[in-house]
Amino acid sequence: MQSNNPVFRNNDGFSKTSYNAYGNATYAGNGAAHSGYGQTDPSQWSVGTPGTAAPTQAGAPMTIDSVVQKGAMSIGLVILAAAVTWLVTPDVTENVDLGPLSAAIVVGGGAAFLLSLVNSFKRVVSPALVLLFAIAEGVALGGFSKLIDGYYGGGLVVQAVIGTFAAFAGTLAAYRFFNIRVGNKFRTFVVAAMFGMVGLSLMELVLGLFGSSFGLFGFGGLGIVTAVAGLALGVFMLILDFDMVENGIANRLPEAESWRAAFAITVSLVWIYTNLLRLLAILQNN
Template sequence: MQSNNPVFRNSDEFNGRMTNAYGNQVYGGGGAAYQGYGSSTSPDPSTWSVGTPGTQAPTAPMTIDSVVQKTGISLLVLLVTAFATWVMTPAISESMTSNDASKLYAAMAIGGGGAFVLSLVNSFKRVISPALVLVFCALEGVALGAFSKYVDAVYGGGNGIVLQAVIGTFAAFAGTLAAYKFFDIKVGQKFRMFVIAAVFAMVGLSILEVFLTMFGGGLGVNGFGGVGLLFACIGLVLGIFMLILDFDFVENGIRAGLPERESWRAAFGLTVSLVWIYTNLLRILAIMRR
């Protein structure tokens, strides 16, 4: 199966470019080897090939358990770094100094910028790197911790807005997963193309907003006004659609017998989707509290 999702389309295994221990190509749909060296249809054991010396043994396949485990590790790293950033950055108050404010903004800028760069690296990397996925989670946690602290202090009013956003994010995850399974949602090619195009458009608008803000302008896309509310709602819906693409990848990957390392690719995709949902949901709650 060929995927248009940039997180998954560079996976050799997911896109039908797998090889078995003997170097024969394996097709994701059925996991059967193309007949060639190292494969045989003869029932006589004496005619079976044993392959070439030095070939690697087949790796363990990706399973639901491996995906859950890797996703749990990724989210744990993200939450730990987010909590550490919240605790270690200065408290936001009217009496805070410019130096204290700069530390908070630096955490958001460095964490967010580093996470964005690594998200591109992980998305277009053919062989997924667990270390890079975890570094991405750590940097994303730094950015989320600082951003959440800022929103809570400025717009939350001490009413637990961050906790509500976290609960809402996992509720959205559970609801989307239930709908995907119970309604047997099938992901088509047009749906994939629409979601990926919309996500890239949103990212492009956000980057444009950052540059315009640096020069004293802005469209309000990332803000907390009416335009910001509109784009936050659109972003929340896109986050749900991104989760559906993630579930589709996991389901097809397990069916195709992808190697276990692809569980990290699934964990990365799920983490990106959950962060996307959380940030947009937090903005919506903040705007509604104003």
């Protein structure tokens, strides 16, 4: 089954690719059906040439450890860049110039958005671009988090960070223990909803430049609706990520593809954090 996720679609190994004559899914590499098995004509069955090893992909395969390592590097850079941005920008006080914070949010967010598009549609994954995305995203999150903390306080940033990692752990536990299986309709829905949210946010940004917007991503009534919807969508995105990583490992993709998985998981965690932080701010304000 071909993935609809643009991040994983660039490598067929992240999805089930074919079925044998008995209806069983086959995978690339060591998951592929053995020569001769599954053929309908018994006269064509064979057991292979004695002494010949099964074909394998060159290089070390993608594993859970490699995904965890790359993911830790990516998420760690986001946190580090956010912390540095927090420290070097001025505190939000009365009559303070918010120019540096605004610049961090706009420049970091713009760079992260462009890099996310490149990483999503790039055929060959680039570790350097994934790490650059993490840094740019961290700068934007650092500015945004400090702005929310300055206006709303109450330790919302710490709560959002804890809540994000709790959502990750809870989603992973549910995926494993409840043996969640991802279908094509679910993939299509999640990706369509994600691009829909991005499109709405860009529309709001353009309207805001002309002094007119619907407040979809603000801190009012509509804002709480989009924050809750965005939070739920972030959890669905994580489920999609876990499924694709599981398929990638089963298909024995090259270890370099761990960077693609790390990028996707980082995007999902950032998505959850920003919506959770905004939701907490709205609830604090009310």
